[in-house]
Amino acid sequence: MQTDFEDFFHRSEHHYLQKSEILLFRQHIGILRQRLATYEALRNKEIEIFQAVANQLEVECTTESTQQLGKALKHWICVMRYCAMAMLLNNPEFLQHRLLEWLTDIVTAHQMQTLEQKLYEILNDQLTQMLPPRQNELIKPFLQQAQQTLLSDTSKAEVLT
Numbered sequence: 001m002q003t004d005f006e007d008f009f010h011r012s013e014h015h016y017l018q019k020s021e022i023l024l025f026r027q028h029i030g031i032l033r034q035r036l037a038t039y040e041a042l043r044n045k046e047i048e049i050f051q052a053v054a055n056q057l058e059v060e061c062t063t064e065s066t067q068q069l070g071k072a073l074k075h076w077i078c079v080m081r082y083c084a085m086a087m088l089l090n091n092p093e094f095l096q097h098r099l100l101e102w103l104t105d106i107v108t109a110h111q112m113q114t115l116e117q118k119l120y121e122i123l124n125d126q127l128t129q130m131l132p133p134r135q136n137e138l139i140k141p142f143l144q145q146a147q148q149t150l151l152s153d154t155s156k157a158e159v160l161t
Contacts, residue, residue: 031090038135039088042080049126050077056122064115072115075103076123079150083142092145100149107150120147 008025011017017025042049054073061069079099086095107116124143127136 034134035088035090035138038131038138039084041131041135042084042139045130046077046080049080049123049130052126052130053119053122056126057119060122061115061118068112068115072112072119075107075112075116076119079103079143079146080123083139083146087139087142092142095142095145096149100146104150113151117147117151120151 005028008017008021008028011021050073053076054069057069057073082095082099086092107113120143124140127139127143131139
């Protein structure tokens with residue numbers, strides 16, 4: 001997002017924006033509005049979303065301890081918050097550097113890959129039910145990035161050990 005707008009600001013230093021540039025700028029603003037609405041929806045529905053996830057996780061993962069379930073939920077609440085900000089900024093690197101680089105080691109160390117994968121799947125189902133399709137489309141790539149980094153890389157590490 002930031003680089004998109006910076007480009008327009010730099011262009012305007014040399015000339016007024018042309019009609020085509022103004023239309024493109026309006027498109028960026030429209031997309032930013034959609035991202036902001038999605039961010040606000042996730043913020044406002046966080047408790048409702050994660051309560052439903054927790055309830056379903058307890059039903060499906062009866063062999064896991066309450067402590068493990070709580071850790072996994074905390075991880076994914078954190079993941080969701082960072083995904084929401086990365087989506088708002090339209091910046092996957094933000095998510096990678098701020099969260100995924102250190103959380104991957106924690107998930108691996110505690111051997112929580114299976115539980116976290118299940119939580120991810122339940123979370124996806126809940127978001128599909130609770131968000132309009134367009135909002136779900138905006139957040140989904142960032143959640144997939146988190147899932148692939150946290151769980152795909154850790155499963156490779158399991159094979160190596």
